[in-house]
Amino acid sequence: MKYHLRQALLAMRGNVTATLATLMTMTLTLLMLGFVLLLTLNVNRTIEQLEGQVEVAAFLAGDAQDEALLAQARAIPQVRDARLVTSEQVLTEMTQDTPFARDAAQLVGNPYPDTLRLRVARVEDTRAVATQVAALPGVEDVEYGAGYVDTTVRTLSAVRLAGYLLVGLLLLGTLFNILNAVRVAMYARRDEISVMRLLGATRGFIRMPHVLEGLIVGALAAALALAILTPAYLSLTERVQQLAPVFPVVRDTSTLAPLLGGVACLGILIGLLGSVFATRRYLQELE
Amino acid sequence: MIDFKHVTLEYPVTRTLALDDVSLNIGKGEFVYLVGHSGAGKSSFMNLVLKRALPSRGEVRVAGEPLSAYRGRRTSILRRRMGTVFQDNLLLPHLNAFDNVAFALRVTGVPQREWPQRVTAALRTVGLEHKKYALPLQLSLGEQQRVAIARAIVGNPPLLLADEPTGNLDPDNSREVLKVLQNVNLRGTTVIVATHARDLVETFRHRTLTLRKGKLVRDDPYGGYAL
Numbered sequence: 393m394k395y396h397l398r399q400a401l402l403a404m405r406g407n408v409t410a411t412l413a414t415l416m417t418m419t420l421t422l423l424m425l426g427f428v429l430l431l432t433l434n435v436n437r438t439i440e441q442l443e444g445q446v447e448v449a450a451f452l453a454g455d456a457q458d459e460a461l462l463a464q465a466r467a468i469p470q471v472r473d474a475r476l477v478t479s480e481q482v483l484t485e486m487t488q489d490t491p492f493a494r495d496a497a498q499l500v501g502n503p504y505p506d507t508l509r510l511r512v513a514r515v516e517d518t519r520a521v522a523t524q525v526a527a528l529p530g531v532e533d534v535e536y537g538a539g540y541v542d543t544t545v546r547t548l549s550a551v552r553l554a555g556y557l558l559v560g561l562l563l564l565g566t567l568f569n570i571l572n573a574v575r576v577a578m579y580a581r582r583d584e585i586s587v588m589r590l591l592g593a594t595r596g597f598i599r600m601p602h603v604l605e606g607l608i609v610g611a612l613a614a615a616l617a618l619a620i621l622t623p624a625y626l627s628l629t630e631r632v633q634q635l636a637p638v639f640p641v642v643r644d645t646s647t648l649a650p651l652l653g654g655v656a657c658l659g660i661l662i663g664l665l666g667s668v669f670a671t672r673r674y675l676q677e678l679e
Numbered sequence: 680m681i682d683f684k685h686v687t688l689e690y691p692v693t694r695t696l697a698l699d700d701v702s703l704n705i706g707k708g709e710f711v712y713l714v715g716h717s718g719a720g721k722s723s724f725m726n727l728v729l730k731r732a733l734p735s736r737g738e739v740r741v742a743g744e745p746l747s748a749y750r751g752r753r754t755s756i757l758r759r760r761m762g763t764v765f766q767d768n769l770l771l772p773h774l775n776a777f778d779n780v781a782f783a784l785r786v787t788g789v790p791q792r793e794w795p796q797r798v799t800a801a802l803r804t805v806g807l808e809h810k811k812y813a814l815p816l817q818l819s820l821g822e823q824q825r826v827a828i829a830r831a832i833v834g835n836p837p838l839l840l841a842d843e844p845t846g847n848l849d850p851d852n853s854r855e856v857l858k859v860l861q862n863v864n865l866r867g868t869t870v871i872v873a874t875h876a877r878d879l880v881e882t883f884r885h886r887t888l889t890l891r892k893g894k895l896v897r898d899d900p901y902g903g904y905a906l
Contacts, residue, residue, distance in 0.1 A: 395785065587769050590729070591830075592759030593786035594752055 399601035400608060403577040410573040414609055415616075417569045418659060421562035422617035426655045428555030430625055430642075433651065435548045437640045442515045442544065448522050448536040450508040456530030458506050465508050468524055470517040474510045482507055505532065516545050563662060570609065570666025571673075574602045578674045589678070599671035603664065610663020614656035622652060680838060680869050681705040681728060686737035688723050688893075697723035699893040700737070705871065707837070710864040712880050712902065713873040715890035721873035724890070725842045728871075729761065730754055742837075759787050762831025762839040762868075766846035768823045770815040770830075776802065777811040780830045787834060801829040805859050821852025828859055832868065839863055841872045845879065857883050 404411045450465070452458060458476055465474040477485075482504035486493040497503065508531075512521050518536050526534040578585065588598050625648075629641040642648065681704070688698040698720045705711050713721045726732040727739050730746050739746045741757060749757040770779050780798045789797070802808045805825035807818075815823050824844055831839055841860060845853035857872075857879050864870040874880065880887060884902030888895060 583769065584771055587771065587782070588786050590758060590763045590769075591783045591786050591834075592755045592757075592761075594755045597786055597788075 396600040396604055400604035403581065403601060403605050404608070406580055407573065407577045410576045411605075411609060414566075414569045414573040415613055417562075418566045418609065418613035418662065419616045419620075421559070421566045422613055422655055422659045423621055424562055425559045425658065426617060426621040426625075426652065428552075428559050429651055429655065430621075430648075431555060432552050433642050433647070434639070435552055437642055439515055439545070439548060441640050446512065446515055446518055446536065448510040448512065448518060448525060448534060450510065450525045450528075450531045451533045451535070452506045452508065453530050453532045454505070456506070461528055461530055462508060464528055465510055465525055468510075468521060470512050470514065470521050472511045472513045474508060477507045477509055479504045479506050516549075518542075518545075563658075566662055567666050567669075570606055570663060571670040573609070574606055574667045574670035575674060577605060578602055578671065585678075595675055598675065599668075602671045603667045606663040606665075606667025606670075607660060608663070610660040610666075613663070614659030617659065618652055618656055621655075622648075680707045680709070680742065681871075682738075682740040683727075684738045684740075686727065686734045686739055688720075688727060688732060689735045690732075696893050698727070698734075698890075701890075701893070701895045702737075703888060703895060703898065705869065707869055708864070708867055710861065710870045710885040711872070712885055712887040713871060713890065714875070714880060714887055717875075718892075719890040720893040721890060722842055723893075725763075725840050725871075725873060728838075728840060729763065730757060759834060760836050760838060762828075762834070762836040764824070764827050764831050764839070764841040764844045766843035768815075768827035770823055770826055772815050775812050775814050776807060776818065776826045776829075779815070779826055780833050783830045783833050789834070797833055798829075801833040802826075804832065804862060805829045806855075819852065821848050821855055824848060824852070824856050825859055828856070828863070832863055836868065838869045839871070841870065841874075843873060843875065845874065845876050850878070853879055854882070 450461075452461060462474060462476045465471060479502050483493065483497055483502050486504065508525070510521060510525065512518050519542060522534045522536045525531055585598055626643065629643050632639055632641050633643075683701050683703045686698055686701045687696070689696050701720075701724075713724060715721050723732065727734060727746070728741060730741075730749055733746060741749075742760065771782065774782060777798055780801055781794045784794050784797060785791075799808060799811070802811055805828050807822060807825050807829065810818060810822065813822075815826070818826065824847075828839075828841075828844070831841075839860070844860070845856050848856060853876060860870050860872060861883060880902060887897070887899045887902045889897035889899070
């Protein structure tokens with residue numbers, strides 16, 4: 393193993409440009425991946441918070457069958473929770489926020505209708521639930537903050553999808569970089585490899601230094617990416633917490649450690665896979 | 680040791696007929712020359728024995744087994760039973776003579792503690808024990824070829840293939856290399872030498888196989904160069 397490791401380091405030294413190019417691309421990819429994953433984590437947390445807050449309010453007509461409508465609303469699969477709030481309860485709530493509401497009600501009567509208040513299981517289903525409830529006989533109007541919820545969900549989902557696409561492309565690019573670097577390294581050692589084959593070296597023996605090369609580059613890129621990403625994220629989220637405490641940023645170690653560990657493992661895995669493919673292909677071409 | 684039965688080798692890309700219906704047998708412990716003009720099929724013969732090529736028709740058996748039986752890891756094991764020496768000695772320029780020879784032991788997984796004794800013995804056989812720390816560039820072409828022979832025999836293979844081993848050498852060095860190959864043969868190793876060197880074939884007489892345009896045209900058990 394000492395021999396293979398030495399050969400791997402020699403191959404990397406003899407092929408510095410390709411090795412550095414691979415290392416940098418891979419580090420950037422892992423940084424990007426880490427960034428997107430952390431962003432997704434925070435987006436998910438924000439969406440969860442939204443899900444907890446978003447409510448569909450269905451205003452009922454005066455002659456509506458309140459209990460029957462409540463049962464119908466509860467039967468909608470996307471509805472997590474539904475409750476009936478009478479016009480009197482609404483007035484009481486409104487009076488808490490706006491004390492003059494009760495005075496006004498005494499003059500013109502209670503203006504608030506009985507209301508069904510629904511919570512959805514997934515925030516993305518809000519519009520669908522609102523549409524279904526609006527279609528029920530006896531429902532006069534529905535309100536769910538359409539503009540706010542729809543735009544937020546669409547933006548967050550688009551950001552998440554774009555991030556995944558970008559990371560996918562970068563991972564593919566990194567894989568090709570590794571393939572290329574290992575191939576160049578093997579080509580540089582072609583005489584030695586040719587001698588090895590004639591002397592009866594196994595494929596595993598010939599491939600080992602280059603597989604180690606991929607592994608080392610992957611591990612170095614992972615270490616570099618984590619060394620940049622972790623402090624940068626912690627400092628950024630600290631700022632966000634100070635400036636916009638409304639955003640539920642993730643900073644707990646128990647959530648961050650597995651995610652960052654996963655990014656590091658992926659870096660090592662990409663390095664390993666790239667070099668395994670490259671060495672296999674090179675030797676197949678020689679056969 | 681080596682058995683060719685109606686072997687034809689045609690390279691598919693160039694559609695060159697390298698060997699044409701060749702049948703022969705080389706027994707254990709023999710010393711055999713393979714002679715012929717350039718393109719006669721000598722290197723193709725070597726490539727088949729080394730399993731660097733497979734016959735288009737016919738059967739090649741090495742050590743009693745058909746080439747097709749040697750797959751994957753077994754190909755490596757087959758090659759460990761053969762020492763190979765080429766016109767270009769293929770020594771690794773950054774390793775000294777000792778390390779070049781030891782390289783054969785390293786790649787075949789021989790424990791490191793055995794290297795000094797075995798490498799020294801191989802270098803002694805080729806008369807270069809005193810130059811074990813010399814880099815290839817510090818050795819003459821003849822000496823480099825002898826180091827390549829030491830590397831080929833350090834694993835004690837039962838078969839040694841030498842493809843134009845004296846191609847780059849002057850007459851004196853060529854004779855030295857032939858003597859070394861004969862010594863290796865005297866230890867019981869089967870030696871096959873592909874060569875153009877008429878004087879060597881005439882001087883050190885052994886069984887001689889003559890190839891012409893891929894056909895085996897002569898198998899002379901007493902030697903002699905007759906093209």
